[in-house]
Amino acid sequence: MPDILAKLRRGKAGPEGAQAPDEKDPSAAADGGKDAAAETAAKPAQPARQGPRARFGAWLGRPMTSFHLVIACAALLITLGLTMVLSASGVHSYDEDGSPWTIFAKQVLWTIIGLFAFYIALRVPIAFIRRMALPAFVVSLVLIALVLIPGIGHLSNGARGWFVVAGFSMQPSELTKIAFAIWGSHLLATRRMEHAGLKELLFPLLPAAVLALGLIVAEPDLGQTVSVGIVLLGLLWYAGLSLKIFATSLVAAVSAAAMLAVSAGYRSDRVRAWLDPDSDLQGIGYQSRQAKYALANGGMFGDGLGQGTAKFNYLPNAHNDFIFAIIGEELGFIGAAGLLALFGLFAYTGMRIARRSVDPFLRLLTATTTLWVVGQVFINVGYVLGLLPVTGIQLPLISAGGTATATTLLLIGLIANAARHEPDAVAALRAGRDDRMNRILRLPPPVPYSPTTLDSARDRLRGRGDKPVRKPAARQAKPAKPAKPTKAARPTRQATRQEPPARQRRTDAPRRPRRTEEPDRRSDRGRRNPVPADGAGRRARQNGDLKGQQRRDPRRSDPRVRTLEGQRYG
Secondary structure, eight states, rough: OOHHHHHHHHHHHHTTTOTTTTTTTHHHHHHHHHHHHHHHSSSOOOOOOOOOOHHHHHHSSSHHHHHHHHHHHHHHHHHHHHHHHHHHHHHHHHHHHSSSHHHHHHHHHHHHHHHHHHHHHSSSOHHHHHHHHHHHHHHHHHHHHTTTTTTEEEEEETTTEEEEEETTTEEEHHHHHHHHHHHHHHHHHHHHOSSHHHHHHHHHHHHHHHHHHHHHHTTTTTHHHHHHHHHHHHHHHHTBBHHHHHHHHHHHHHHHHHHHTSSSHHHHHHHHHHTTTTTTTTTTTTTHHHHHHHHHHHTTTSSOOTTTTTOOOOOOOTTTHHHHHHHHHHHHHHHHHHHHHHHHHHHHHHHHHHOOOOOHHHHHHHHHHHHHHHHHHHHHHHHHTTTTTTOOOOTTTTTOHHHHHHHHHHHHHHHHHHHHHHHHHHHHTTTTOOOOOHHHOOOOOOOOOOHHHHHHHHHHHHHHSSSSSOOOOGGSSSSOOOOOOOOOTTOOOOHHTTTTOOOHHHTTSOOOOOOOOOTTTOOOOOHOOOOOOOOOOOOOHHHHHHHHHHHHHHHHHHHBBOOTTTTOOO
């Protein structure tokens, strides 16, 4: 019977005598399992499908994302601005010069100059920018002073604030804004510390700002005055001014702007037209009313590019201050909202760069200039919509204005340069990782941030000075060895043996002479010389000197100022 069963099993195994690995050859089964596992491991792992949110987050985490966003925003704003200037200025230009291309051609020329300034700001080293900050600011102040001289400065729209050469005008107050932002950022970054005093933040920044504001008010130009005020408040906020003092400064700035607004006749008329739009519909309130009509005519999708009617001498300055009304009329609510979303993306990118920068100068400069651009957009759109009085501030990169366009492109170049100096971007570019935009522009690799020798020494000294001063008797970590007494003061062996315990000595017995201050690190004089018998008096004098030093040092005693590090940039 067992023989029959064995024959039947051999027959089921096949003609070749193949055996089941699990029954006949256990080692073969093990080898087969190992081969299967090896084949499974050799197969590449299938990547998990990422959703749109995960892919967008991965794209935002790339080293050069901020740089690409700045370039994209600038390109879109320039394209839209030139298109709308051509559409809004054709009729006015034809009436003035007989050609519909005059204003557009000047805007293209100033855009080319601005792009050249953008490229220079993108390539220039950060150290060179900081070195030239003060001379540039001084030169801008000299230009503002020269433009006030009759015969040199050109009078237009009630303000003497332009140089006109060969038909091209240049407004030096635009240069003053960017120069003041760069110099102020350099000054506050140089004085960075854990607890900066209020005096060190305000001097000489505030007197210089008052001088620049006084010269601009003398033109007079309320719009540029407000812009310089925005730059000053941005510098103080991001430098660490306390909220209470900043709120007080903001109220003072708004009050000063209100006083300036009602000091002159044409400015007070604008405020009166804003408070009561229906008081003079054919006079001072005509421009604001026509801007609202243009926005209403546009509707949701607009009348079409170039098909608006407000630019046919119905809306004054349609190509300049009130170009947002033309955008709303021809592109509708969708186009106007898209433009505001584009500026919102620019604001996000600027604050992102400020947060990711390790250089205090770049943090202050990027955050302040971003706030400046966003503030100008808010004021321009606000008075076009009737929410604010007319101040004459242009829409950045959109309105026709040569100097304003060039300076805006210059500061965008500085922001893009700061984006290239983010730690991740520096590491990627210096490691040789290919970036198409940097290769096209032929940009040099960025230099990593490293504090200067003076800044490092200053930080070390301030770090030592910020250590809490404790009395020598309260130190419990490592008691100082008593100095070797002289022969006259040396106790006998009997007195040493009968010495009471430590706690009892503190209250009953007189203390042995001990060192009361830490020995000087620069010499071992404290280790060799004992403290004289009047150590208590000397200790009192030393403590008094330390207290006086604390009172004299505003960096340690003034709690009204926040730190430069870890500020809120968005």
